[in-house]
Amino acid sequence: MNISCxxxxxxxxxxxxxxxxxxxxxGNQKVLHTSWTDQNPGRRFVKCTNNDxxxxxxxxxxxxxxxxxxxxxxxxxxxxxxxxxxxxKATKKKxxxxxxxxxxxxxxxxxxxxxx
Ligand SMILES: [Zn+2]
Numbered sequence: 186m187n188i189s190c191x192x193x194x195x196x197x198x199x200x201x202x203x204x205x206x207x208x209x210x211x212g213n214q215k216v217l218h219t220s221w222t223d224q225n226p227g228r229r230f231v232k233c234t235n236n237d238x239x240x241x242x243x244x245x246x247x248x249x250x251x252x253x254x255x256x257x258x259x260x261x262x263x264x265x266x267x268x269x270x271x272x273x274k275a276t277k278k279k280x281x282x283x284x285x286x287x288x289x290x291x292x293x294x295x296x297x298x299x300x301x
Pocket of ligand 1: 238239
């Protein structure tokens with residue numbers, strides 16, 4: 186099975202370097218970002234740090250249609266699973282504290298039972 190994403194023949198600045206990338210319009214530093222919109226999930230772009238400047242450019246080529254259909258769903262599933270993991274960790278912590286409390290209570294009961 187051949188799996189590929191086609192893109193057009195435009196060139197993209199995929200050699201972006203954070204150290205030496207000044208805006209040609211205003212001279213401010215350009216910063217590398219990652220888009221997480223449904224149309225461009227995970228696609229990197231550079232944007233000028235000056236909010237009044239509109240210098241913007243994609244680093245990565247456009248995503249194929251199939252990727253834009255699949256990736257947002259996968260990201261939602263990952264977010265949901267991470268939330269469930271956080272809830273499980275919180276429950277595990279509560280259960281550990283409950284277990285330790287039970288051991289302390291049991292030890293106290295045995296201690297007073299054998300002393301009397
Ligand atoms: Zn700028």
